[in-house]
Amino acid sequence: MLWANGSDGLPPDPVLNDYHAILNELHWQDGVVDTVSNVNRAWSGIHMVGPYVWRPPYYWFSEKYGPARGSSAEEGDNETIPPLESLKKFIPPDHLWPIDEYWYFHAGANEGNNTLENIQRVLEQRYGPSKTVQEFSRKAQLAHYEDVRAQYESYATHWANRKMVVHWMMNNPWPSFFGHLFDAYFKPGGGYFGAKKALRPISIIWDYYGTGDRSSARIYVVNRTAEPRRRSTT
Numbered sequence: 269m270l271w272a273n274g275s276d277g278l279p280p281d282p283v284l285n286d287y288h289a290i291l292n293e294l295h296w297q298d299g300v301v302d303t304v305s306n307v308n309r310a311w312s313g314i315h316m317v318g319p320y321v322w323r324p325p326y327y328w329f330s331e332k333y334g335p336a337r338g339s340s341a342e343e344g345d346n347e348t349i350p351p352l353e354s355l356k357k358f359i360p361p362d363h364l365w366p367i368d369e370y371w372y373f374h375a376g377a378n379e380g381n382n383t384l385e386n387i388q389r390v391l392e393q394r395y396g397p398s399k400t401v402q403e404f405s406r407k408a409q410l411a412h413y414e415d416v417r418a419q420y421e422s423y424a425t426h427w428a429n430r431k432m433v434v435h436w437m438m439n440n441p442w443p444s445f446f447g448h449l450f451d452a453y454f455k456p457g458g459g460y461f462g463a464k465k466a467l468r469p470i471s472i473i474w475d476y477y478g479t480g481d482r483s484s485a486r487i488y489v490v491n492r493t494a495e496p497r498r499r500s501t502t
């Protein structure tokens with residue numbers, strides 16, 4: 269366990285001093301950092317730079333992108349499309365397709381997120397245009413699955429350069445397209461099952477990025493249990 273005195277920045281000095289005094293009084297035995305964001309005057313070695321949009325598996329497996337390495341306090345996708353069953357619960361039937369302002373109301377406030385531009389572009393370029401909300405949502409579950417699965421698989425296979433990860437986010441408090449693994453109705457989407465698959469105790473992981481020039485790929489066997497595993501002779 270790691271205790272952080274601050275999240276996106278440092279607490280005010282009087283508050284931070286009080287935190288330090290309390291931790292000392294408690295003889296706090298675990299790790300402590302003053303913030304989990306990369307602010308200049310108190311960088312803890314942990315960064316909070318996302319990414320906050322969908323990324324393909326090679327993003328996570330290659331060594332090209334800084335946010336995909338190191339210790340990350342936040343990374344995920346701010347444009348997460350729930351399964352069709354959930355969409356029908358909070359989008360009126362006559363606004364389910366095409367995507368319009370009824371969808372935007374439940375999206376994030378950041379530019380790009382608020383009109384779901386990135387995820388629409390990703391799904392069209394990766395899987396082709398969607399003609400119905402059913403097709404769009406189905407493709408979205410596949411995209412979220414492969415993104416989140418690769419995110420956690422690369423965490424396991426690149427341990428030397430990837431020590432900690434906090435997923436942004438686990439769930440939503442209201443019906444929303446903002447990042448989540450399961451939605452406000454507790455309905456798991458593709459990202460949930462991608463994480464579940466990647467976090468199995470024993471995993472065989474396919475890294476198609478490999479050397480980056482498509483001449484070769486890599487296969488990893490990951491053991492997350494506390495016991496060594498050896499190849500069976502039977």
